[in-house]
Amino acid sequence: MNIRLQTIVWLVCLFISSLTVMAQQPRVRRQQRPLPTLTDTTRGPYTLVVSAGGGLSYYSTHLGVPATLEQTHVSRFGVPSSLRVMWYPDHRLRMGLETGWTTMYSYKGQVAGDNAHVYVSAIPILLVFSMPLAWLRGTDRSLVRRLAITAGTGMYVNHSRLDYAGTVFSNTNSLGWMAAASYTYPIGRKIRLAGELKWFDAVAAENAAFTAEIQFVWRAFSW
Amino acid sequence: MVILRNIVARISQSVGLLVVVASFALGQSPESWPLQPGIYFPQAPLPGKWRKSVGAVFTTTPPELTEEVRVSVPAVDFNIQRGLTKHLFLASRFQTQFVQSNLGLGLRWATPLTNRLFLSAGYDVTGWLGALQIKDVFASEAYGVETFPSISMGYKLTRDLRLTVKSEAIIDLYYRSQVGNLAVVYNRRAINGFAFTFILEQPFYNQRHVSVGIRAAYSNFNWQLWSLYDTFDRNLFYPQLIFGFIL
Amino acid sequence: MEGVYTVSNGASQFGDQAVLKWTYLFTGTDTTHYLSIFTGTDATYFNLEGTPEADSLVLKGYWRKLVNASIGEVRLILREKHNGKLQLFKGSLAPGDTLVVDGLYGDKSAALNNQLTLTYNRPLNPKPFSIMAHRSGGRTSDLLPASENSVEIIKLASRLGATGIEVDVRFTKDGVPVLYHDNTLNLRLIQKNGLTGPLEDYTYQQLSTLVRLINGEKIPTLEEALETVVNNTSLNFVWLDTKYIGPMDKVQAIQQKYRQKALLAGRNLRIIIGLPTTEAVDSYKALANKDNTPILCELDTSITRSLDARIWAPRWTLGPQTDEVLAMQAEGLTVFVWTLDEPEFIREFISQNHFDGILSNYSPVVAYYHYIEQQ
Numbered sequence: 001m002n003i004r005l006q007t008i009v010w011l012v013c014l015f016i017s018s019l020t021v022m023a024q025q026p027r028v029r030r031q032q033r034p035l036p037t038l039t040d041t042t043r044g045p046y047t048l049v050v051s052a053g054g055g056l057s058y059y060s061t062h063l064g065v066p067a068t069l070e071q072t073h074v075s076r077f078g079v080p081s082s083l084r085v086m087w088y089p090d091h092r093l094r095m096g097l098e099t100g101w102t103t104m105y106s107y108k109g110q111v112a113g114d115n116a117h118v119y120v121s122a123i124p125i126l127l128v129f130s131m132p133l134a135w136l137r138g139t140d141r142s143l144v145r146r147l148a149i150t151a152g153t154g155m156y157v158n159h160s161r162l163d164y165a166g167t168v169f170s171n172t173n174s175l176g177w178m179a180a181a182s183y184t185y186p187i188g189r190k191i192r193l194a195g196e197l198k199w200f201d202a203v204a205a206e207n208a209a210f211t212a213e214i215q216f217v218w219r220a221f222s223w
Numbered sequence: 224m225v226i227l228r229n230i231v232a233r234i235s236q237s238v239g240l241l242v243v244v245a246s247f248a249l250g251q252s253p254e255s256w257p258l259q260p261g262i263y264f265p266q267a268p269l270p271g272k273w274r275k276s277v278g279a280v281f282t283t284t285p286p287e288l289t290e291e292v293r294v295s296v297p298a299v300d301f302n303i304q305r306g307l308t309k310h311l312f313l314a315s316r317f318q319t320q321f322v323q324s325n326l327g328l329g330l331r332w333a334t335p336l337t338n339r340l341f342l343s344a345g346y347d348v349t350g351w352l353g354a355l356q357i358k359d360v361f362a363s364e365a366y367g368v369e370t371f372p373s374i375s376m377g378y379k380l381t382r383d384l385r386l387t388v389k390s391e392a393i394i395d396l397y398y399r400s401q402v403g404n405l406a407v408v409y410n411r412r413a414i415n416g417f418a419f420t421f422i423l424e425q426p427f428y429n430q431r432h433v434s435v436g437i438r439a440a441y442s443n444f445n446w447q448l449w450s451l452y453d454t455f456d457r458n459l460f461y462p463q464l465i466f467g468f469i470l
Numbered sequence: 471m472e473g474v475y476t477v478s479n480g481a482s483q484f485g486d487q488a489v490l491k492w493t494y495l496f497t498g499t500d501t502t503h504y505l506s507i508f509t510g511t512d513a514t515y516f517n518l519e520g521t522p523e524a525d526s527l528v529l530k531g532y533w534r535k536l537v538n539a540s541i542g543e544v545r546l547i548l549r550e551k552h553n554g555k556l557q558l559f560k561g562s563l564a565p566g567d568t569l570v571v572d573g574l575y576g577d578k579s580a581a582l583n584n585q586l587t588l589t590y591n592r593p594l595n596p597k598p599f600s601i602m603a604h605r606s607g608g609r610t611s612d613l614l615p616a617s618e619n620s621v622e623i624i625k626l627a628s629r630l631g632a633t634g635i636e637v638d639v640r641f642t643k644d645g646v647p648v649l650y651h652d653n654t655l656n657l658r659l660i661q662k663n664g665l666t667g668p669l670e671d672y673t674y675q676q677l678s679t680l681v682r683l684i685n686g687e688k689i690p691t692l693e694e695a696l697e698t699v700v701n702n703t704s705l706n707f708v709w710l711d712t713k714y715i716g717p718m719d720k721v722q723a724i725q726q727k728y729r730q731k732a733l734l735a736g737r738n739l740r741i742i743i744g745l746p747t748t749e750a751v752d753s754y755k756a757l758a759n760k761d762n763t764p765i766l767c768e769l770d771t772s773i774t775r776s777l778d779a780r781i782w783a784p785r786w787t788l789g790p791q792t793d794e795v796l797a798m799q800a801e802g803l804t805v806f807v808w809t810l811d812e813p814e815f816i817r818e819f820i821s822q823n824h825f826d827g828i829l830s831n832y833s834p835v836v837a838y839y840h841y842i843e844q845q
Contacts, residue, residue, distance in 0.1 A: 062662070065663070092384065093426075105664070119664075120666075160666040160667065162680070164679070164680065170665070171667055172656060203293075204656070205666070403789010452812045454811045455611075457537075
């Protein structure tokens with residue numbers, strides 16, 4: 001599965017980069033927005049953008065099941081949700097905060113006839129930076145202006161729930177990072193729909209998940 | 224299986240990188256590039272001109288040293304540079320966490336290779352100093368000198384976005400540590416490790432430009448963690464997040 | 471055979487001096503003899519077992535540098551230099567003869583093809599000194615063959631040079647005192663199993679069934695740890711570091727139980743309760759009966775005196791504090807310093823000759839500098 005995931009990640013990179021080529025080339029037949037001047041003295045609009053969504057996650061690193069368990073069953077899939085608040089200034093780079101909730105994995109088994117079940121999930125609290133692939137060229141109709149890459153770093157609150165000889169809910173914080181690629185489709189003046197492929201990595205807890213999400217993007221207000 | 228996986232991953236990475244670079248190269252028509260502020264991009268300031276930035280560096284502590292306490296330690300980060308000739312410039316950097324600080328001074332030689340690709344070689348010497356006086360815990364101080372020969376490659380990805388990749392060797396020249404009235408000194412010249420920095424420089428809001436990137440250092444010693452008295456003779460990984468406003 | 475030896479062949483790898491010291495591990499009525507070698511470079515220790523082969527004593531085992539991952543096998547033979555000629559050791563030395571331990575060592579998985587020659591130079595420094603191993607023997611991050619705070623590393627501690635150990639005591643949710651250092655279950659210390667949060671959230675049954683330390687051991691109870699110290703080792707000191715907040719009476723009861731067991735076994739074993747915080751001091755003060763409950767105070771000298779502690783243990787990062795140390799010793803207290811790992815500072819602290827012991831993750835380094843010290 002690791003091969004497949006790595007291959008998918010790099011295919012996505014290839015796809016993005018080929019689109020980037022298109023993005024950088026002059027589009028003579030399309031109506032172009034005037035180029036922003038890098039040293040313009042008047043600023044463009046700033047926008048606060050809120051996105052929320054959910055999808056499917058796959059736990060994509062090694063997991064440990066205690067050797068004392070018998071008849072074990074492992075699940076790597078989950079249903080993640082995300083909430084992101086971004087500031088879109090008048091240039092390419094965007095910055096914001098992301099949180100949400102992601103299932104990491106769960107397993108169950110038996111110890112001397114007793115059932116044991118462990119469920120692991122994480123809440124990311126991340127500072128994120130994002131950039132559309134094209135900025136100075138193209139329009140909102142252009143595919144590459146709708147494609148963006150996002151990276152973030154911060155903390156993950158790793159939760160575990162144990163059901164064996166009682167129930168224990170507990171959590172540990174872990175530093176980590178995130179990387180994502182998204183495609184955003186405008187469906188209204190202030191509303192967009194986005195698809196995002198994302199890699200979560202809570203480094204200290206060694207929890208990593210690959211997620212695919214659909215997100216509603218709301219351009220909350222501009223000033 | 225592992226070998227196959229590595230081969231697939233290597234090929235994918237290599238092809239991916241080639242295509243990314245080629246795509247940016249092909250995608251740009253020859254045109255003049257606007258002058259942009261930058262600190263990391265290997266292009267000398269005009270002779271007599273200054274460049275400055277202020278920001279923060281967040282260093283993630285390695286588990287070997289801080290064990291379960293994995294934190295990202297912020298440091299205030301100032302950079303100032305001055306052009307000497309068309310190719311040569313002075314670069315100084317000051318990082319501080321108030322109880323410990325680091326001042327660097329270096330010389331860089333930079334040249335364009337094409338209208339988009341730039342190269343520089345640099346040599347920096349830094350001095351660091353830390354002091355902790357905490358009742359029942361610390362009566363300690365330390366200082367040292369390190370040097371960093373470096374090479375940077377810069378590439379103008381688009382008109383507004385510039386990527387710099389910098390590789391550095393980290394060489395220890397001097398280290399002195401004191402607890403109470405007892406001191407130890409190491410003054411052997413030793414290669415301490417190496418670091419790679421990836422920085423994007425671009426406009427952020429209005430006319431304000433920023434440097435954003437990461438530095439991955441693999442080193443035997445990190446001045447910010449002097450008070451943990453690292454005893455390992457092996458390189459540890461210190462990832463850093465760099466964010467700076469170019470003034 | 472114990473002593474300070476001069477290293478000739480092998481000095482570039484291990485330095486020019488080495489300390490040879492025998493240790494013992496008891497299993498029931500059996501005793502296993504180990505020869506440890508401590509050298510002055512890179513916190514190196516040798517773990518050797520002696521086996522008689524033909525008419526010679528062969529010492530086989532491994533060497534390891536704690537500061538990095540260097541490791542290799544070693545095979546040495548005991549010889550004597552008689553009238554300038556090297557011959558197999560016959561069991562006793564004539565006047566003028568010198569013991570020589572020589573043989574071959576390897577590097578990582580490589581064959582044994584490097585010469586090592588150790589020639590007896592002088593006896594070990596006889597001054598009493600406590601060499602205390604942190605976390606029951608050493609840190610997991612030093613890639614030791616046993617996990618920190620495990621029964622297995624307690625058995626290894628003497629071979630690492632320790633004469634005593636410090637153990638970290640916490641309570642499970644159902645009140646069982648166990649050995650564990652960190653505030654949370656984390657992958658520095660345990661094998662991956664998904665469980666997070668404080669150890670105190672879990673019952674002993676949950677921990678013992680589902681949690682394994684990084685090298686596969688169970689988290690030991692305090693009683694299992696002390697049982698090992700009393701029955702299997704020749705360690706003479708156990709420092710119970712108070713990592714919990716709350717009543718101390720269970721730990722006190724266990725400390726007194728194993729003090730009695732040690733006395734019955736004819737062992738000179740001190741088990742003391744360490745007080746690192748004001749909360750621990752409060753727990754100690756709350757004990758109904760403080761008889762036969764020796765304590766060690768890590769706080770300042772005035773608190774140490776007010777508690778009538780017999781041991782004061784300041785942090786090494788406060789420096790040698792020579793005046794305070796001498797004053798406390800003049801009042802009959804023992805003074806240790808913790809947790810000192812930096813080899814050059816270990817050398818300086820020992821050469822200053824004031825402290826009665828050092829707590830360290832690098833007991834091989836402390837042992838080396840202590841035993842080579844010349845009075």
